[in-house]
Amino acid sequence: MLIPITRETFEELVPRYATGEQYRYMSGQWSDFLRRLLISIVGVLVAFALNAVLPSGFEILEFVIGIVTGLYWLWSPVYWASLRNIKTRRYPYAGFWRGRVVDAFPSEELVGTEETVNKQGELVVIENRERRLNLEVADKQGFSTLIQVPLQRGHQAIRPGDRAEMLVMSNRPDLSYILQFSDVHLVDYDLWVSDYPSVRRDVFQDVSSRLTAELKPAPKRTNKPKRRRSSSRR
Known part of the structure; x- marks a missing residue:
């Protein structure tokens, strides 16, 4: 049996942003966490390298790059789960x-x-x-x-x-x-x-x-x- 539901109910069932359960799923196994952590470490090193190469005046850019890449291990599961939810909500x-x-x-x-x-x-x-x-x-x-x-x-x-x-x-x-x-x-x-x-x-x-x-x-x-x-x- 198939029962049509309203758009409002559909959007309640499929959230725009990641739920806790979806975050845990996208976090994966220990090896996945280590891979994300490695990306964060490399990103922080790149930010330090830019700080040494770029002239003064780019401190804000270097700070943003360092924060975003340094916390990649934390926010990337939210991003990928939310992206998957958006693809489902397009119907x-x-x-x-x-x-x-x-x-x-x-x-x-x-x-x-x-x-x-x-x-x-x-x-x-x-x-x-x-x-x-x-x-x-x-x-x-x-x-x-x-x-x-x-x-x-x-x-x-x-x-x-x-x-x-x-x-x-x-x-x-x-x-x-x-x-x-x-x-x-x-x-x-x-x-x-x-x-x-x-x-x-x-x-x-x-x-x-x-x-x-x-x-x-x-x-x-x-x-x-x-x-x-x-x-x-x-």
């Missing part, structure tokens, strides 16, 4: 999708290659592979899609028939052509399946509860027959 229309899990199975995917030389001087190509989860979801209206994300231990609990929800984006008002979708929320055990936390998950669950209440059929009124009062003669 003019969005909808809240509900369906079921059709299938879930792991696979090994090639994510990159590296070229190196062995002891014999021969060129060797090393393939970098990653275990991924393939999640197929569908609804009764005929929409189906296959989502592929890095495999995690919690994915072992996924079974066909589990209830699934996600946000879908389109450039058509009737949402007849889906261009992008968000992370998938498996309602039965509050599990998120994603490669990137593109939506605010607290807002997502609030929207889900509100839509459930709005779509819930009103209770039927039953007209109870009136009881007649019996009159007795003395």
